[in-house]
Amino acid sequence: MIEFADALKSSRAYNLIKHDIDTGNLSHAYMVISPDTLALNNLFEIVACAVYCKDDACLACTTCHRILHGNHADVKFINSDNKNLKVEDVESLIDDTGTRPFESDHKLYFVFSADKMNAAAQNKLLKTLEEPQKTVTIFLGVSRESAMLDTVKSRTKKITLDRFSQEDISSALKEEGFPSDSAETAAACADGMLGRAKEIAEDKSFAENYAQTVNVFKNLKKSGDVASFLNEKVLDKERLPVFLDIASLIVRDMMAAKTDERLITNRRTAEEVKEMSREYSLLALSNILYLINEERKKLNVYVSSVGVAENLLLGILEVKYKCR
Numbered sequence: 001m002i003e004f005a006d007a008l009k010s011s012r013a014y015n016l017i018k019h020d021i022d023t024g025n026l027s028h029a030y031m032v033i034s035p036d037t038l039a040l041n042n043l044f045e046i047v048a049c050a051v052y053c054k055d056d057a058c059l060a061c062t063t064c065h066r067i068l069h070g071n072h073a074d075v076k077f078i079n080s081d082n083k084n085l086k087v088e089d090v091e092s093l094i095d096d097t098g099t100r101p102f103e104s105d106h107k108l109y110f111v112f113s114a115d116k117m118n119a120a121a122q123n124k125l126l127k128t129l130e131e132p133q134k135t136v137t138i139f140l141g142v143s144r145e146s147a148m149l150d151t152v153k154s155r156t157k158k159i160t161l162d163r164f165s166q167e168d169i170s171s172a173l174k175e176e177g178f179p180s181d182s183a184e185t186a187a188a189c190a191d192g193m194l195g196r197a198k199e200i201a202e203d204k205s206f207a208e209n210y211a212q213t214v215n216v217f218k219n220l221k222k223s224g225d226v227a228s229f230l231n232e233k234v235l236d237k238e239r240l241p242v243f244l245d246i247a248s249l250i251v252r253d254m255m256a257a258k259t260d261e262r263l264i265t266n267r268r269t270a271e272e273v274k275e276m277s278r279e280y281s282l283l284a285l286s287n288i289l290y291l292i293n294e295e296r297k298k299l300n301v302y303v304s305s306v307g308v309a310e311n312l313l314l315g316i317l318e319v320k321y322k323c324r
């Protein structure tokens with residue numbers, strides 16, 4: 001089942017590829033870049049349909065159905081579970097490109113998470129990219145461009161799947177059946193990524209974590225309060241990374257409230273955030289943002305999450321006092 005089809009079909013990346021298909025100018029290889037793996041995977045499935053479907057990748061006709069169920073002889077999805085790709089996987093892809101198309105005049109290969117190929121596997125693939133066949137197009141889905149060899153990059157047409165706007169993500173989630181309050185919060189926190197947004201919308205504890213994080217900024221007044229806040233669920237070992245993410249977002253929204261309200265990302269908490277921001281100076285907020293990042297780094301090294309949480313809360317109070 002294709003997720004987020006409407007949002008993906010209106011993306012710039014899809015329309016660039018669609019233009020190549022419609023004008024008969026499909027390149028021999030594409031590298032499509034996005035950290036949003038879920039969006040990339042779905043985009044590739046839609047692109048496959050766009051090549052063979054008579055009705056603009058309708059996703060509903062027999063041809064589309066066969067492609068989406070892996071039953072079209074000329075479409076191959078490789079590594080669709082986004083694991084590491086080995087030299088053998090690339091070798092079997094290359095062998096397959098040597099055979100003629102079976103039910104059309106063009107064969108398509110979609111390699112998911114192609115940046116998980118090691119250098120040996122990429123070098124293997126390079127040969128095929130250097131001597132392209134007219135009847136073959138290879139799509140590489142890449143989340144980290146830096147993991148790709150320059151030689152491979154230079155042999156592919158590079159397209160970036162742009163981040164999605166908050167409005168697009170929110171309506172895409174609603175179309176997928178998520179209730180509007182969780183869709184809107186998820187869209188505000190997803191950093192433009194559909195996959196991240198879906199994870200957040202599916203996470204039942206996210207709204208609770210969000211509310212508890214707001215509560216910390218609202219009610220943390222003196223160092224005597226710190227001990228009781230450390231008992232909050234959102235500050236326990238497991239949820240602390242989520243707390244840090246949400247805290248960054250809230251601090252940024254408070255900064256927006258003080259400078260340009262149009263830049264507030266989470267509209268649902270806008271009024272609350274405006275109110276809270278009166279307690280903090282702009283300098284205090286930018287220092288707090290810095291503190292959050294510093295404590296996040298420690299979290300990767302330190303074992304004690306309590307230490308990190310305590311340090312952060314005391315740091316927030318100190319900065320708030322110093323930068324009045």
Ligand SMILES: [Zn+2]
Nearest residue numbers: 053058061064
């Ligand atoms: Zn179709």
